[in-house]
Amino acid sequence: VRVGILGAGQLAQMLTEAGTRLGMSHVLLAPEHDACAASCGVFVHGDYDDPHALSRFSEHADVATFEFENVPTHAVEWLEDRIPVRPSAEVLRIAQDRLREKETFRRLGIPVPRFEAINTLLELQHHAEAVGLPAVLKTRTLGYDGKGQAIVRDTRAESLQRAWRAIGGTPAILEELVPFDRELSVIGTQSPDGEQVFYSLNENVHREGILRLTMARATDPQREIAEEYARRLLVEFGYVGTLALELFEVEGGLLANEMAPRVHNSGHWTIEGAETSQFENHMRAVCGLPLGGTLQHRAAAMVNLIGTLPAVHDVLAIPDAHLHVYGKAERPGRKVGHITLIDHANNSVEFNTRVARALELAGEDAAAYALTLRESQRGA
């Protein structure tokens, strides 16, 4: 089977690694010249909606998927007229629009933070009190210029105007800033015939908007309900492939933040830590193959390497450390690799020390993660 992937970053790299083992071949389309997965198959260089590039791409693929949710939907629709695209353009359209996404969650009974649609400065003034402050004003679709979000702290006309200008005055949603206790994500895969599998719940820590640490929590008390929410989404969309749902834990309850219709950074630990990785299950689903088990036998953690790589020797000197280097040029804020740690010795104290060491090598202040590490629990 020839699988086409829109995007050619590290997610595509890990998808093709899984696909190659299963005998699939790959074609990748991306606008970057130096995309790190360019050598993982036939590489078509071009914008996602370049008709010539899309046409070449579709000629090399029996089925298509994407590693990245900001592909223009009209490009995916064009593809859908020619080959199956999994998941579908419909899912992509919803995931790209924060308002439709939140409305979908609400319709499916998945709790969300308070929010209001905002189309004008007047509406912003009108709804700010009801949503509750502080709140965050977000463009409905991706802000391509980094102006996608602004915090609203008070209802003074000046503050509201500043926020409205900051996001470019485009259709937006205003959402309460949730004082969460934990950030969680649940990852599941559905096949074309409705078979579903879910991975252990992920507890995630972000800094500066970038995921830094994931702890896989096999026995987390929130796992069941998070899975139930993800299940509703998979069923609703007749979803095919791997989906991630990001959640906030607030006073013992869960609120949905957003979904990613693709494999997810918080699921990288599944390569070594689960029976079958999120990448392999995505490729299995996309190709209509039976899904693999998702059991997690040992505690697992993932530390992202952002901007620069530590010395390989130092990483491998940590027992249980698995290093993944993406082969991308180092650049501030860029994900250039990750470290997965598996608690092979079933010793959570030692394991936490090792995760802390990995965080240090990643340039993080490990002390800032003490709470997350202390609460670590056995995986199996």
Add this chain to the structure above:
Amino acid sequence: VRVGILGAGQLAQMLTEAGTRLGMSHVLLAPEHDACAASCGVFVHGDYDDPHALSRFSEHADVATFEFENVPTHAVEWLEDRIPVRPSAEVLRIAQDRLREKETFRRLGIPVPRFEAINTLLELQHHAEAVGLPAVLKTRTLGYDGKGQAIVRDTRAESLQRAWRAIGGTPAILEELVPFDRELSVIGTQSPDGEQVFYSLNENVHREGILRLTMARATDPQREIAEEYARRLLVEFGYVGTLALELFEVEGGLLANEMAPRVHNSGHWTIEGAETSQFENHMRAVCGLPLGGTLQHRAAAMVNLIGTLPAVHDVLAIPDAHLHVYGKAERPGRKVGHITLIDHANNSVEFNTRVARALELAGEDAAAYALTLRESQRGA
């Protein structure tokens, strides 16, 4: 680090997969046009001792290794004058010569079947009784024309002449045919500073000279002594990389058959079944990096796919099955893939049923493997 690999088959493929994750880049040299690992790095097409090809290869590599022990030693020596080669040409010379190999085993106190060096038909006549019949006459070095071995069943002049002619009348060894109870292999890795790791003992079943099934035996009673023999070889050679030692179990004792100075087919299960695979540890050793743990948590088995591939859907319908397709054209007797099975449910009865199913998909008569499967034991 740029790692050069002589050979570009499935072993090179799995080596580069491990190396790429660690941030290594690769150059491969092989005489085949359609080598399955050709796309896993810079590919230099040429004979192993083509000076032009070797020169290009060495320019792209900081260190070199090989996936295959029949590389001409003079080519490896030429390389050694330019870049480190791990393991060394010295090891290769011994592994390529059945007489020196057996003599090395004996010198290190590693028991071997009875054998004698045979340089003439007269010597064959002279030694046949002492070695004991039936015996196998093997050329000292690889028989390139498939005339490498002949069975000697009796001492009639005619029989001995026929065997001598069959191997081309070249220097040989005559070795007793051992009535073994089991075929075993032990795989270990040594780093340049002498760090050593060993994997669970492998119980192997061959048919028509081709490995069909490996069961990884974490708690096998022979594991300790097999490891001790492998350790002596690693120390003797100042070995760097992964080494496999094949053994016969005969009446409760072990006899060494041969060594492979490389990653080994019986260690493929380590990709999913051990903390760190034999491939990653080989690459770590070759690059002077700390070695990774080798613990096996669950029972593991590997079934080779020879000649043709079963339907991917059928393989993945087996719970716990991990499929590896090498991307080689199907051809009788050719290794085109393998299936690894991990007993995630810790249920040895079910597990054996699944291994039997994988054997069936591989075209084997599963009943013929009943004894090996019945003796299966837990991995952890």
